[in-house]
Amino acid sequence: xxxxxxxxxxxxxxxxxxxxxxxxxxxxxxxxxxxxxxxxxxxxxxxxxxxxxxxxxxxxxxxxxxxxxxxxxxxxxxxxxxxxxxxxxxxxxxxxxxxxxxxxxxxxxxxxxxxxxxxxxxxxxxxxxxxxxxxxxxxxxxxxxxxxxxxxxxxxxxxxxxxxxxxxxxxxxxxxxxxxxxxxxxxxxxxxxxxxxxxxxxxxxxxxxxxxxxxxxxxxxxxxxxxxxxxxxxxxxxxxxxxxxxxxxxxxxxxxxxxxxxxxxxxxxxxxxxxxxxxxxxxxxxxxxxxxxxxxxxx
Amino acid sequence: xxxxxxxxxxxxxxxxxxxxxxxxxxxxxxxxxxxxxxxxxxxxxxxxxxxxxxxxxxxxxxxxxxxxxxxxxxxxxxxxxxxxxxxxxxxxxxxxxxxxxxxxxxxxxxxxxxxxxxxxxxxxxxxxxxxxxxxxxxxxxxxxxxxxxxxxxxxxxxxxxxxxxxxxxxxxxxxxxxxxxxxxxxxxxxxxxxxxxxxxxx
Numbered sequence: 001x002x003x004x005x006x007x008x009x010x011x012x013x014x015x016x017x018x019x020x021x022x023x024x025x026x027x028x029x030x031x032x033x034x035x036x037x038x039x040x041x042x043x044x045x046x047x048x049x050x051x052x053x054x055x056x057x058x059x060x061x062x063x064x065x066x067x068x069x070x071x072x073x074x075x076x077x078x079x080x081x082x083x084x085x086x087x088x089x090x091x092x093x094x095x096x097x098x099x100x101x102x103x104x105x106x107x108x109x110x111x112x113x114x115x116x117x118x119x120x121x122x123x124x125x126x127x128x129x130x131x132x133x134x135x136x137x138x139x140x141x142x143x144x145x146x147x148x149x150x151x152x153x154x155x156x157x158x159x160x161x162x163x164x165x166x167x168x169x170x171x172x173x174x175x176x177x178x179x180x181x182x183x184x185x186x187x188x189x190x191x192x193x194x195x196x197x198x199x200x201x202x203x204x205x206x207x208x209x210x211x212x213x214x215x216x217x218x219x220x221x222x223x224x225x226x227x228x229x230x231x232x233x234x235x236x237x238x239x240x241x242x243x244x245x246x247x248x249x250x251x252x253x254x255x256x257x258x259x260x261x262x263x264x265x266x267x268x269x270x271x272x273x274x275x276x277x278x279x280x281x282x283x284x285x286x287x288x289x290x291x292x293x294x295x296x297x298x299x
Numbered sequence: 300x301x302x303x304x305x306x307x308x309x310x311x312x313x314x315x316x317x318x319x320x321x322x323x324x325x326x327x328x329x330x331x332x333x334x335x336x337x338x339x340x341x342x343x344x345x346x347x348x349x350x351x352x353x354x355x356x357x358x359x360x361x362x363x364x365x366x367x368x369x370x371x372x373x374x375x376x377x378x379x380x381x382x383x384x385x386x387x388x389x390x391x392x393x394x395x396x397x398x399x400x401x402x403x404x405x406x407x408x409x410x411x412x413x414x415x416x417x418x419x420x421x422x423x424x425x426x427x428x429x430x431x432x433x434x435x436x437x438x439x440x441x442x443x444x445x446x447x448x449x450x451x452x453x454x455x456x457x458x459x460x461x462x463x464x465x466x467x468x469x470x471x472x473x474x475x476x477x478x479x480x481x482x483x484x485x486x487x488x489x490x491x492x493x494x495x496x497x498x499x500x501x
Contacts, residue, residue: 044319044321044464047321047424047462047464048424048462048464051424051427051430051462052424052426052427054427054430055424055426055427055428055429055430058429058430058433059374059429062429062433064361064373064374064429064432065361065373065374065428065429066374066426066428066429067374067376067425067426067428068358068359068360068361068373068374068375068376068428068432069359069376069378069428070361105361105363105373106361107359107360107361107374107448107449108447108448108449109449111447117447118446118447118448118449118450120447120448149426150378150379151378151379151402151403151425154379163500166497166498166499166500167497167498167499167500168494168497168498170497171490171493171494171497172490172494175486175489175490179479179482179483179486180479183403183404183475183478183479183482184379184380184381184402184403184404185379185403186402186425186426222497222499225496225497226497229493229496229497230493233489233490233492233493236485236489237482237485237486237489238481238482238485239478239482241424242402242403242422242424242425242464243403243404243475243478244422244464244474244478245478245481245482273425273426274425274426275426
């Protein structure tokens with residue numbers, strides 16, 4: 001394959017995958033939702049879960065985006081330093097968004113700051129968002145595609161605590177956000193918490209925490225313990241589906257961390273709604289691909 | 300028995316409906332969200348649709364034109380209603396809208412508006428946008444297209460549109476506020492208990 005054909009191939013793959021992951025939820029999310037649905041016994045909670053599962057079946061059958069809010073498309077890239085199209089990736093992803101917007105179709109969600117105009121293409125200043133990590137000695141690229149609607153982006157926030165407030169301060173903050181903003185963010189929610197020494201690091205980590213498979217645990221035993229404690233505690237509050245109350249609140253709680261400054265503890269929260277549209281794809285140097293988030297799917 | 304509201308909705312139709320009830324809508328549903336509210340209330344611009352007795356949907360859909368150039372509803376779920384809280388009371392008063400459909404709860408101002416001018420706020424299950432789209436019979440017209448796809452006013456005829464879970468009724472009840480009180484009551488003890496177990500700074 002010459003370079004031009006490779007670019008075309010990757011653009012096609014990413015166009016199709018960007019459209020696809022807005023229509024079908026990843027396997028781990030569906031498994032978790034089935035598990036939570038089983039536990040609900042009230043009329044309203046059952047009505048909502050019935051609608052959710054009917055909706056996913058209809059989205060599949062009619063081949064349409066399962067939620068109308070297909071977000072501002074974000075790509076979190078782990079690129080092999082030796083991936084042959086490294087210089088072209090940014091442009092390929094932009095073109096994939098332009099094309100997926102038309103063919104999926106996706107909602108027009110890019111509003112230019114100050115001009116206050118919707119571009120109508122889902123592209124705009126720094127959009128689609130591309131976040132980069134370079135993986136040494138690798139020839140492939142792994143791309144996390146994420147669509148967050150406005151509803152579950154609204155709780156997103158962070159603050160920098162003084163060390164005196166400790167991890168206790170983090171817990172209090174998470175619960176305050178969840179019982180205020182979380183209620184309206186289409187529970188059951190996936191909660192991503194970033195802990196670091198400054199706010200922008202914490203914020204990025206809180207988003208990356210949402211890309212971990214549901215139920216995976218922080219590498220540090222105390223981190224894992226804190227995830228489990230917060231998850232159990234939030235579920236005891238019982239936001240239920242759509243905040244209408246029920247047996248659970250969350251599909252999971254994930255913490256990602258970076259070493260902090262001795263004087264600061266920054267905490268940030270990102271949330272994913274029940275329709276957590278996350279897709280992971282690996283593209284190899286020959287442009288063959290494997291979808292990691294949705295098993296057995298070819299585009 | 301399945302409770303159905305049909306537009307134009309009369310005040311009497313709403314009297315016996317209480318928070319937590321599930322209803323369905325037949326008739327006209329117009330999408331109306333952030334900028335449309337701002338234009339009417341803050342900028343004093345007249346809405347291009349007469350909403351008296353009708354229903355609005357806090358929603359920004361995905362639409363597409365079919366081969367005949369006619370708009371088709373592809374995917375339309377509710378957006379967060381709380382964003383419209385600062386406008387809704389006055390909006391209800393000025394427009395005579397009777398049913399506001401969205402996602403999540405709304406606040407005390409909307410409760411007051413619903414009580415004074417007889418209207419309801421209801422939740423369509425968030426994220427269930429294809430389900431909602433299949434309950435739209437036809438997009439009759441679209442206004443204020445300069446706002447872009449999500450913010451335009453899409454005037455649709457719907458049939459059996461729901462489930463709609465009543466979150467604010469005409470009697471001053473607010474389901475989400477009731478729920479939030481319960482959530483907050485439970486929260487204090489739970490947080491205290493967790494805090495004892497995360498004293499990692501020693």
